[in-house]
Amino acid sequence: MLELRNISKKYGDFSLKDINLSISPGEYFILLGRSGAGKSILLELIAGLRSPDTGTIYLNGRDITGEKIQRRKTGMVFQDYAIFPHLTVFDNIAYPLRIKHMHRDKISEEVNKMAENVNILHLLNRKTDDLSGGEKQRVAVARTLVTSPDIVLLDEPMASIDAPMKDDVRQLLRKINGMGITMLHVTHDYSEAVRLAHKVGVIHNGRILQTGDPESVFSRPMNRFVARFAGIRNYYSVKVYKEAGKMFAESEYNKYILPEGNYSDSGLLILKSDTINLSLKEQTNHDNCIRGKITEINRAESGYEMFVDSGDTFHVMVSKKDLEKLSLKAGLSVFLSFSSDALRVI
Amino acid sequence: MDKRSTFHWVILVFSSLVLLFILAPLIGMALDTSPTEFFQTVRDEEVQDSVWLTLSVAFMATLIFSIMAIPFAWLMARYDFHGKRIVQGLIDLPVVLPHSAAGIALLGFISREGLLGKAADAIGLNLVGNPLGIAMAMAFVSLSFLINAARDGFAAVPERLEKAAMNLGASPLRMFFTVSLPLTWRNIASGFIMMFARGMSEFGAIVIIAYHPMTAPVLIYERFNQFGISYARPASLFFILVALVIFIIIRIFSNKANRRLTRVNLNSR
Numbered sequence: 306m307l308e309l310r311n312i313s314k315k316y317g318d319f320s321l322k323d324i325n326l327s328i329s330p331g332e333y334f335i336l337l338g339r340s341g342a343g344k345s346i347l348l349e350l351i352a353g354l355r356s357p358d359t360g361t362i363y364l365n366g367r368d369i370t371g372e373k374i375q376r377r378k379t380g381m382v383f384q385d386y387a388i389f390p391h392l393t394v395f396d397n398i399a400y401p402l403r404i405k406h407m408h409r410d411k412i413s414e415e416v417n418k419m420a421e422n423v424n425i426l427h428l429l430n431r432k433t434d435d436l437s438g439g440e441k442q443r444v445a446v447a448r449t450l451v452t453s454p455d456i457v458l459l460d461e462p463m464a465s466i467d468a469p470m471k472d473d474v475r476q477l478l479r480k481i482n483g484m485g486i487t488m489l490h491v492t493h494d495y496s497e498a499v500r501l502a503h504k505v506g507v508i509h510n511g512r513i514l515q516t517g518d519p520e521s522v523f524s525r526p527m528n529r530f531v532a533r534f535a536g537i538r539n540y541y542s543v544k545v546y547k548e549a550g551k552m553f554a555e556s557e558y559n560k561y562i563l564p565e566g567n568y569s570d571s572g573l574l575i576l577k578s579d580t581i582n583l584s585l586k587e588q589t590n591h592d593n594c595i596r597g598k599i600t601e602i603n604r605a606e607s608g609y610e611m612f613v614d615s616g617d618t619f620h621v622m623v624s625k626k627d628l629e630k631l632s633l634k635a636g637l638s639v640f641l642s643f644s645s646d647a648l649r650v651i
Numbered sequence: 652m653d654k655r656s657t658f659h660w661v662i663l664v665f666s667s668l669v670l671l672f673i674l675a676p677l678i679g680m681a682l683d684t685s686p687t688e689f690f691q692t693v694r695d696e697e698v699q700d701s702v703w704l705t706l707s708v709a710f711m712a713t714l715i716f717s718i719m720a721i722p723f724a725w726l727m728a729r730y731d732f733h734g735k736r737i738v739q740g741l742i743d744l745p746v747v748l749p750h751s752a753a754g755i756a757l758l759g760f761i762s763r764e765g766l767l768g769k770a771a772d773a774i775g776l777n778l779v780g781n782p783l784g785i786a787m788a789m790a791f792v793s794l795s796f797l798i799n800a801a802r803d804g805f806a807a808v809p810e811r812l813e814k815a816a817m818n819l820g821a822s823p824l825r826m827f828f829t830v831s832l833p834l835t836w837r838n839i840a841s842g843f844i845m846m847f848a849r850g851m852s853e854f855g856a857i858v859i860i861a862y863h864p865m866t867a868p869v870l871i872y873e874r875f876n877q878f879g880i881s882y883a884r885p886a887s888l889f890f891i892l893v894a895l896v897i898f899i900i901i902r903i904f905s906n907k908a909n910r911r912l913t914r915v916n917l918n919s920r
Contacts, residue, residue, distance in 0.1 A: 374817045391833045400829070401819040452819060504880035578863050 306330050307351070307456050307487065311361035316346060321511040324360070327490060328456070328504070333482045335498040335519075336491045337534050337593040338508035345363050345384070347508070348413035348458045351489070352381045364455050380454030384461045384602045386445035388433045394420075394444050395429040396451045419447045423477060438465045439473060446481065457481065459490040463497055475500055496535045499523070507531045526651060532575050538620035545569065545650060554650055558616020562592045572650040580647035581621045581630070583611070585631055591642040595619075599637050609633075613641060684885050692885035694816070701870040702893055704782065708866070709851035712786035713843055721839060724801035727833060729810070746795050750781055750855030757791055758859055784860045789850030796845035804838025805831060840905035844898065851894065 312324040321343045328334045338344045349355045351362060353374035362370045369377050389397050395416055402412045413541070420426045423443045433441065442462065453585035459478070466474050478501060482488050490501065498505045498519055504514035504524075507530070515527045523535035530541055543561070545568040552563040554574045561574060585615060588594050597615030609628050613619040619641055623633065692698050727739065745753055761768045761778040769892040771778050808831055816826040832839075854868035862869060867890040875883035 349814075352818055354818070366659045375820045375822065379818070381815070383766075383811050383815060385811065386811075387809070387811040389812060389816075389830060400816070400821075404820045404825065448819065 306365055307489065309347075309351070309361040310361045310363070312347075312350060312357045312362065314346060314350060314355065314357045316355075319343065319346075319351075319511060321344045321346060321357075324511075324513055326506060326513060329363075330487055331482070331485050332570065333478075333488045333501055333503045334490070334506065335502035335504075336489065336506045336508055336513075337493065337495060337498055338491070339493055342508045342533075343511040344508060345460055348381060348489070348491060350462055351377075352379045352458055353377050354381075364508070378452070378455040379458055380449035380452055380456070381458045382442070382445050382449055382460065382462060384464055386438075386441045388436075388444055388448075390431070390434055390442050390449075393429070394425065394431050394433060394436070397433060397444050398429075398448045398451060400448060415451055416447075419451050422450070423447045437470075438467065441460045441472045442474065442476065446477065448483065450486075454486070456487045456489060459488060461492055462490060463494060495523075495534050505553070507534050522546065522589060525649065526575065528651060529573055532573070532651065536577075537575050538578050539581075539617075540573070541574045541617045543574040543650065544571050554614060554648070556617050559595055561648055562611075563648055563650065564645045568650050575649050575651060576643065577648055578610070578620045580643050581619065582642045583621050583623055583627070583631075583633075584611075584642065585637075587640050588642040593648070594640055594642040596638065596640055599633060599635050602633065602635055613639060615641070653793070656833075666670040680884055680888055680891075684888050688885045689888060691867075692889055695886075698867075698870065698886050698889060699716070701865045701867045702890055704785075704864055705851045705868070705890075706765035706893070706897065708782050708786050708791050709847050712790045712791075712850055713847045715786075715841060716799055717846075718789045720794055720798050721801050721832075724798045725804045725805045725827065727798070729813075742795050742798050744795075745792050748792075750792055750853065751840075751859060753792055754788060754856035755790055755891065756858030757856060761787060761860070778860075780861045780863055781862075782864065785857055785866060788856040788860045789853050790846075792853050792856050793846045793849035797839075797842040800838045800842025800845060801835060804835035807838075808834045829897075836908060837897055837905075838902075840908065844901055847901075847905075848894070848898065 307326070307328040307634045307641055309324050309326040312321060314321040319341070324347065326336075336344055336347070346355065350357050353369070353372060357370065360370070361368055364378065369379075386454065389400065392400065398416045398419060399412050407415070416429070417426065420429055425440060425443045425447065425448055426438065428440060428444070433444065436444065439548045442465075446457075462478065463471055463474060464545045475497075478488070478490070482501075490497070492498065502519050504516065505519050507522065507526075515522055515531050522531065523537075526535045526537065529540060541556040541559075545554050545563070547553070552565065552568060554561045554563050554568075554572075556574065559585075564569050582588065582591065587596075587632040595615050597613040597619060599611055600614045600618070601612040603610050606623065608622055608624040611623055611633065613621055621641065627633070631639075676841070706884070727742075728737070748756075758779065759765050761784055763769065763777070763779075765770050768778055771783075778785070778787070812830050812834070813826050816830045817823070821829065839886050851866075852868060853866075854872060857866055858872070865873065870888050871883050871890065874886055
């Protein structure tokens with residue numbers, strides 16, 4: 306269990322402010338934030354590579370705020386892996402074991418066991434300079450795991466991995482977490498959080514804005530910034546009012562029907578792109594239907610993304626099949642329909 | 652460079668002139684020395700002693716001072732502190748000082764009236780006219796080369812590697828010897844060679860600290876002064892040849908060590 310209490314750190318113009326965070330044993334926690342948000346510094350504080358100005362860090366009940374780096378039992382996997390370039394793969398993994406003055410045979414046994422665990426047994430005698438990014442990462446992970454850390458700190462582990470290899474890395478990370486190891490992984494990529502995290506946090510300008518399970522953070526982001534991190538592309542400033550027993554949100558251009566509930570008078574209306582249904586004719590099966598004009602169509606990872614202007618600009622995802630069936634193209638007038646349940650005001 | 656433009660020809664001519672300027676006097680010296688003269692000089696014990704003294708003292712001075720200078724270089728590469736530029740200026744100072752002036756300064760320090768001289772005198776040691784004094788004069792004028800080369804080397808080692816080592820449980824001392832130092836080997840070796848070379852060619856500071864025992868540069872100067880150029884020449888040629896052979900040997904060894912220790916390209920990371 307890792308617990309940060311009121312951690313602050315000033316660093317040049319930048320500062321981490323009043324960070325409170327708690328990660329349960331065995332949990333996979335992902336901290337999302339843009340570069341410069343303070344993620345890496347936070348990891349370095351936990352690892353003891355820097356010390357906080359104020360606050361306390363507990364690991365498994367032990368106050369490690371002033372503890373020596375070497376005794377913290379925090380395993381850091383650096384963004385560029387920090388593999389020792391003058392050592393072989395074997396010697397890299399054996400590095401922490403040699404510090405413990407372990408017997409040679411025992412070292413060899415441990416290194417082999419760990420290498421097998423992360424599928425790099427065949428690389429053990431190799432020099433590290435010609436390894437791929439993914440292989441280097443496995444070496445770094447193995448080297449950290451042999452120290453039996455109480456928590457593994459991962460700094461942007463996907464950043465230097467080629468897209469096709471990302472699945473392998475995710476599998477590896479899940480496997481490690483599956484061994485019962487607590488993980489704190491920082492990234493700027495929302496999709497990593499969706500796929501890996503038990504719990505997520507969003508950090509911005511040195512503050513943690515929101516934490517919770519991914520489902521709740523991403524479906525109920527507390528502000529525009531978190532919404533952007535949750536991959537939400539549609540958000541509009543609205544006034545909220547009640548009329549004839551129904552709740553409405555009104556932007557400068559459109560009026561939206563909201564689900565029942567309590568709202569403040571104004572806020573940010575958010576709508577996920579994949580909850581919008583696009584058609585050529587007006588639809589009545591959803592309570593919201595808005596007319597607009599396609600301004601742009603781009604190929605996306607799966608299907609196409611489309612921007613539709615109705616005063617408010619909508620980001621909509623459509624499949625290739627629908628694109629062809631409806632002969633969608635820029636300039637065409639279309640109807641966007643979505644259920645009021647898909648709307649949220651934050 | 653498919654077509655040789657005037658520009659390229661000019662560069663080629665200039666480069667050749669510069670190389671010729673370096674080589675011509677050396678070749679001239681070799682041609683002007685008769686084999687008989689040369690072998691006589693090689694057999695001359697005074698010459699042998701001075702060459703041996705120069706090499707051994709320069710080597711020891713480099714070795715001993717590097718023990719302190721290399722950690723200092725690491726400090727200069729890793730930490731920013733108040734007055735760092737002044738410290739760097741101090742490191743570079745001996746290079747820009749006239750060496751005879753450096754010798755005078757050092758003499759004040761190590762003579763019996765000087766701070767270090769007094770301490771040495773207390774244990775019955777006179778640093779002036781002693782190989783130890785010579786070593787100090789050599790180190791004084793050449794230490795900057797080693798410190799700066801090592802500092803550049805340490806600065807090129809990513810700090811993350813050192814952080815990673817400590818995160819893996821290494822003490823700062825262990826981190827230094829297992830990560831920082833091996834990765835800086837190349838720079839340290841070339842700094843070592845530079846310091847050694849600079850030390851053994853030193854004349855100005857040494858001649859003030861110790862005319863005797865005579866180092867090779869002092870001996871060459873003395874022969875020139877007393878007997879003229881034709882007597883100084885074979886000794887000079889011998890000293891140059893010995894120095895050359897030693898540098899070639901050190902280069903070969905340090906290259907081998909490099910290949911073994913750091914088969915890496917620090918730039919690629």
